[in-house]
Every structure is written in structure tokens, then in C-alpha cells.
Amino acid sequence: MAISHVGEAALRKLVTVKLDPKFYDPERDGVTYSVLETFRACREKARLGLRGLTSSKISTGMVFGTVAHATLQTVYDDLRHHRLPPGIPTPGYVKKVLEGTETAWKLENPRAGADTIQALEYSMTLADAVMPQYFKYWADDFSKIKWLEIEKEFRIPVAVDAPWHPKKKINTFVRGKMDGNFMQKVKELWLLETKTKSHITEETIADLLPHELQVGIYIWAMTHLHKRLPRGVRYNIIRRPGLRQRQSENIVQFALRCADDVKVRPDWYFVRLDMEINQQDQDKFIGEFDDLLKDFIAWWYGAAGHYKNSGQCENKYGTCHFLAVCGRKDYIGLYKRDTVFRELEEV
Numbered sequence: 045m046a047i048s049h050v051g052e053a054a055l056r057k058l059v060t061v062k063l064d065p066k067f068y069d070p071e072r073d074g075v076t077y078s079v080l081e082t083f084r085a086c087r088e089k090a091r092l093g094l095r096g097l098t099s100s101k102i103s104t105g106m107v108f109g110t111v112a113h114a115t116l117q118t119v120y121d122d123l124r125h126h127r128l129p130p131g132i133p134t135p136g137y138v139k140k141v142l143e144g145t146e147t148a149w150k151l152e153n154p155r156a157g158a159d160t161i162q163a164l165e166y167s168m169t170l171a172d173a174v175m176p177q178y179f180k181y182w183a184d185d186f187s188k189i190k191w192l193e194i195e196k197e198f199r200i201p202v203a204v205d206a207p208w209h210p211k212k213k214i215n216t217f218v219r220g221k222m223d224g225n226f227m228q229k230v231k232e233l234w235l236l237e238t239k240t241k242s243h244i245t246e247e248t249i250a251d252l253l254p255h256e257l258q259v260g261i262y263i264w265a266m267t268h269l270h271k272r273l274p275r276g277v278r279y280n281i282i283r284r285p286g287l288r289q290r291q292s293e294n295i296v297q298f299a300l301r302c303a304d305d306v307k308v309r310p311d312w313y314f315v316r317l318d319m320e321i322n323q324q325d326q327d328k329f330i331g332e333f334d335d336l337l338k339d340f341i342a343w344w345y346g347a348a349g350h351y352k353n354s355g356q357c358e359n360k361y362g363t364c365h366f367l368a369v370c371g372r373k374d375y376i377g378l379y380k381r382d383t384v385f386r387e388l389e390e391v
Contacts, residue, residue, distance in 0.1 A: 240283075241283060
């Protein structure tokens, strides 16, 4: 059904798309990076996600990323609150942190199936090998940096122009969780953004960072929270070991082999890129961000079109977990989650 004007037609569009304000409402729940990024990728994927539909399968990469982020949060929070002895965290301390992270993950994912539990066990093996070496490699984090916030949640009100709506503006808020805010040198304010990847191209990241949506939102949020533009973003990359477990070795032997590889090649596993941000860069981002918010809000209220993007059915991350729904109305392997934004509720 085409929309030629707003009003009654817009309301009919809302019913057709079957968006569910009982589960999600932008005025009540706000918007996040993941919602906007999903909307940009595919409106049907965004619609299904905002109905609460969630895949019961979680990839090893996602599990490892969750474990690594949770470990960093605990360690740097302990440092910030003086619960950590001076110096680099000991392997024994890191192991206890990882054990606590594993326990918390299981509590947060009670529906995890056998495949996901196996992904967790594999991820914990990799984390046991990687994380102690990470803290050793970045020893300056514990002596030369002042950590202001770790996993900082924010909630910043915004009024989005909506000329098609009787109120003309929709009041919502942008919310999220930043990996870290820190100070260094002469009170320079920086954003820490951590990514866990098995494959990276540093040149691509350097070109991408000035207009990367997640980084832009976090710099925007920091500017609001700290009342000044940060100096830039430190892109913190932790490579996930790409080694494969041999048939002849058990999980302990595999972990030791991964740990040896990390010790031999720390420069490969741990990469940081500093990208300075100027006001011109941020002004350009804010203009695009404003347009994206307008598009999303218009779509939600039925004043913009709804369609699938077949180009996202399969990409570098694999096959979309909603493909079977789009193709043959098959909902096997999906469940309805209880919370709107799992990324703000996880470990």
C-alpha cells in the first residue's frame, strides 16, 4: 500500500507493518545504536527485532566479545575504585574474573542450547589464553591513564522533527553504553571503543572511523556529558585466536597452544588506533545522525515506507537469522525476549 499523504493513511501503514508499541515505543524506550544500525541494514529485520524476536543461537564471535567486554569492565572498574593492587593484574586475578563472567553469562542466557554452551566453553578457552596477555601488553593502562567511566550508560533526550505528526516533534532519547572514557596527557578526553575480531584491516578501520555510526553516537554523547568535544577515539582491537583445536589435543592443551601463540605474537593480537576528532567531523556526523533519526521515527509511525533488503540476507557475518521467517514463515529457533535492548541488560 503506497502512502500519498499522512494522517489516516499513516495509521493504516502502522497496522500493516504490525509494529508493537506494547513491546517497544521510541518515546518510552528511546533508540540505540543497534536499533538504528539494524534499521539501516533492513527494515524488516528491524521490525522483527522490535517485536522481540530473537535467535536462540549465539555465535562464538558474539560470545567471545561479550566475555572480553565483561572482563575489561570488571578489571578497569576495580582499578578505578582502587580495588586492584598496584601493577598489572595477576593471571590468578584474571582467571577469577573470567570465572565470574562465565557464571554471570549463564544466568543471563538460561535458554542457551547445546551449540551456544559449546560456543561459551570455546570462548572461555580463548579468553583464558588472551586476556592475561592483554593486560600485560597494555601495562600503561594501569599507571598512565585516568579512567573516568567504564561501560558508561547514557540516556540523552532528543526532539525529532516530525512534520507529518500532529505534535510536529517526537520526544525520544538516545541511549547506549560506552566501553570507556579516559583522560591522558594534559587532560585530554578520549573514548575507548573495543572490538573483538578475528580479521581486521587497519587501513579500512582508519578510513571508516571518522563516520562510523557507533563511534559518532558515543562522541556525541560524551560531548553532552562532559560539555566539551573529546580529543578522539582509541579503537581497541582484540583479535580472537584463529587457531583450530586438533583432534589429538584436549581443551587444556588447545588453550595452552593459543596462549603460546598470543605470547609470541602480541602485536598481532592487540592493536590500538588513535583517531582525533575535530568539530567539522562531528558537525557532519550530527547532520547525518539527525537525518537517520528522522527516517527511523517516520518509519515507526507509518509515515515512511517499509521493505526488505535482500542484500542483507547473507553478509560477512553469515546468514540473517530471520531469513527463514521472510522466506517461508518459519519461526523455529526464535523466541521472544523479555527486554527491549539486550545489549543494555547483558553481563
